[in-house]
Amino acid sequence: MFLINCPYCGERDQQEFKAGGEAHIERPKQPTELSDDEWAEYLFMRKNIKGVQFERWNHAHGCRKWFNMVRDTSNDEIKAIYKMGEKPPTQ
Template identity: 55%
Template sequence: MLTIPCPNCGPRDETEFGYGGQAHVAYPENPDQLSDREWGEYLFYRENTRGLFAERWVHNAGCRRWFNAVRDTVTYEFKAVYRPGETRPDLTQGES
C-alpha cells in the first residue's frame, strides 16, 4: 500500500486520496475562442513523463483539500508535496 504525504494532515493511506492529473495546466485565457481541436488538446493531451512528474491530488477522506505533488513515475515515490499557488520545488532527477 502506498502512503501519500498530505501537506495538511500528514502521511495517510493512498485509499484516502483521489488523483487529479497533471499539475500546472493553465486554463485557456480566452476559452470561447478555442477551436474544437484546441479544446480537445487542452482537455485530453497531457505529458507522459518517465521520472519526476508534477501531479494534483485531493485528500477525499481527510481535509478534502487539493494539493500538488512531485512523484517519480518509475518508483511511485513522492518526492515533494506543496499547496496550490506555491512554486513547484526544484528537484533534480538522478540518472537511471
C-alpha cells in the same frame, strides 16, 4: 500503498486520497478565443511521463483539499508535495 504527507493533515494512507492527473494545466481564461486544436490540447493531451511527473492529488476522504505532488512514476518515489498555488520545486 503510498504514505502521503497531506500538506494540511500530515501522513496518511493512500486509500484516503484520489489522484487527479497531471498538474499545472491551467484552464484557459478565454476558451471561446481558442481554436479547436488549442482547446483539444487543453482538454485531452496529457504527458503521462515515465519518470518525474507533476501531479494533482486530493485528500478525498480527509480534508478534501487538493494539492500537488512530484512523483517518480518509475519507482513511485514521492519527491515533493506542495499546496495549490505554490511554486513547483525546481530540483
